[in-house]
Amino acid sequence: MAPLTDPAWYFDALTALGLVALAWRLLACPDLFRAIVLFIAFGLLMALAWVRLEAPDVALAEAAIGAGVTGALLMAALARLPAAAGEDEADDAPEDEVPDHDRRARGPLPPPGGDGGPT
Amino acid sequence: MTVLRWLLYPLLLVLGGGLGYVVLTLPQEATGLRDLAAGHLDASGVANPVTAVLLNFRGYDTLLEMAVLFVALLGLWSLGDSRPPRDPAPGPVLDTLTRLLAPVLLLVAAYLLWVGAHAPGGAFQAGSILGAAGVLMLLAGFSPPQALLGWPLRLTVAAGLLAFLAGGLLTLVAGARLLEYPAALAGGLIFFIEAAATAAIGVTLAALFLGGARPTGKDR
Amino acid sequence: MIATQLLYGLLGVALFALGVRGTLADGPFLRRVVAWNVAGAGLFLIFVAGAYGGAAGADPVPHALVLTGIVVAVSATALALALARRLKEAARDE
Numbered sequence: 001m002a003p004l005t006d007p008a009w010y011f012d013a014l015t016a017l018g019l020v021a022l023a024w025r026l027l028a029c030p031d032l033f034r035a036i037v038l039f040i041a042f043g044l045l046m047a048l049a050w051v052r053l054e055a056p057d058v059a060l061a062e063a064a065i066g067a068g069v070t071g072a073l074l075m076a077a078l079a080r081l082p083a084a085a086g087e088d089e090a091d092d093a094p095e096d097e098v099p100d101h102d103r104r105a106r107g108p109l110p111p112p113g114g115d116g117g118p119t
Numbered sequence: 120m121t122v123l124r125w126l127l128y129p130l131l132l133v134l135g136g137g138l139g140y141v142v143l144t145l146p147q148e149a150t151g152l153r154d155l156a157a158g159h160l161d162a163s164g165v166a167n168p169v170t171a172v173l174l175n176f177r178g179y180d181t182l183l184e185m186a187v188l189f190v191a192l193l194g195l196w197s198l199g200d201s202r203p204p205r206d207p208a209p210g211p212v213l214d215t216l217t218r219l220l221a222p223v224l225l226l227v228a229a230y231l232l233w234v235g236a237h238a239p240g241g242a243f244q245a246g247s248i249l250g251a252a253g254v255l256m257l258l259a260g261f262s263p264p265q266a267l268l269g270w271p272l273r274l275t276v277a278a279g280l281l282a283f284l285a286g287g288l289l290t291l292v293a294g295a296r297l298l299e300y301p302a303a304l305a306g307g308l309i310f311f312i313e314a315a316a317t318a319a320i321g322v323t324l325a326a327l328f329l330g331g332a333r334p335t336g337k338d339r
Numbered sequence: 340m341i342a343t344q345l346l347y348g349l350l351g352v353a354l355f356a357l358g359v360r361g362t363l364a365d366g367p368f369l370r371r372v373v374a375w376n377v378a379g380a381g382l383f384l385i386f387v388a389g390a391y392g393g394a395a396g397a398d399p400v401p402h403a404l405v406l407t408g409i410v411v412a413v414s415a416t417a418l419a420l421a422l423a424r425r426l427k428e429a430a431r432d433e
Binding site: 123124127130131134135138139141142143145150151152153156157168169171172173176177180181184187188191192194195198199243246247320323324327328330 | 344345348349351352353355356359360363364365385388389390392395396397398399400401402403404406407409410411413414415417418421422424425
Binding site for chain 3: 016
């Protein structure tokens with residue numbers, strides 16, 4: 001059993017706490033853009049967890065796919081379908097005009113709240 | 120939906136409780152297949168156990184995985200056209216960053232492909248880096264030459280599956296079982312398949328990001 | 340060493356439960372896709388935690404399977420998002 005004096009144990013505990021907190025927040029926050037940003041942070045922290053579990057191969061793939069490509073896919077989907085993003089909001093605007101507006105509206109960084117990264 | 124809402128928490132309790140029980144009762148010093156994989160590493164043609172498992176010991180899984188990726192892209196292409204998901208004019212920061220990063224990412228992908236034979240790395244990691252580079256270039260407004268969008272694109276997307284099938288057929292013709300490489304040739308065969316799979320994964324990921332029907336679908 | 344395995348295994352269970360809850364609960368489609376990705380990450384974590392071997396080294400087979408799983412997950416996500424867009428367009432055309 002790992003003694004509590006082992007610094008690696010605290011690192012693991014902090015990573016686990018950070019992952020749970022990120023997952024909780026990204027599933028709870030009402031703004032989808034912020035949820036996706038939190039998911040990208042979640043992917044990066046997952047890469048750290050893979051390294052701790054001695055799986056550097058998985059960490060490399062997770063950093064590029066889990067954080068990078070999936071995040072870009074979700075962002076593109078959010079920009080392309082504001083209507084599909086929220087099922088209950090009846091958004092009947094033609095798609096040709098909406099996405100660019102929407103992109104621009106959500107384009108810049110999320111509002112500087114302190115809850116981006118719990119670690 | 121209301122039924123689901125009532126059932127959600129009991130379902131979660133059963134799923135979470137069951138999984139938690141499994142994790143708590145995991146055998147403490149399990150070796151799993153570690154010793155088996157390590158014992159046959161010499162015959163696999165590569166020195167990295169994960170690459171050996173992916174491309175040699177369980178090559179069948181990876182063959183089907185390439186097929187899944189291919190079918191996912193076909194499904195996306197069959198859904199019809201869509202507009203490219205990028206700003207008409209990227210800012211100077213994104214433009215410069217892409218110009219600086221894209222060649223580096225290409226180099227990193229090639230290095231990971233090469234190093235996968237004896238250290239962490241390989242086709243999947245190199246392919247994902249390549250895909251990320253492609254997504255970055257698409258975001259910065261880079262559009263590939265039209266000449267590459269026909270057969271070259273289709274062939275690249277299918278390259279991983281085709282190379283795997285060619286390797287499997289070769290082993291069958293040579294009298295061995297499917298994907299049972301001869302130890303002397305295994306290293307070369309694995310590198311050939313990995314190179315094709317890297318290109319296929321990278322281009323498929325970029326194409327998945329772009330979406331839309333193939334004729335207007337641009338790629339790197 | 341075993342504490343690490345247990346910690347990450349239980350973390351995987353927690354993430355899986357959170358993800359399944361987010362997937363089945365009401366909400367925008369995009370959030371449910373993200374939630375399903377979180378649940379998948381939890382399952383991968385359980386799998387790799389089971390392969391953790393401490394000083395003796397890890398079992399490479401689950402690593403390889405998780406590696407393919409990550410790539411399959413991203414392609415499934417892309418297809419799900421495209422299907423959602425198509426559904427929305429079809430609903431609007433009617």
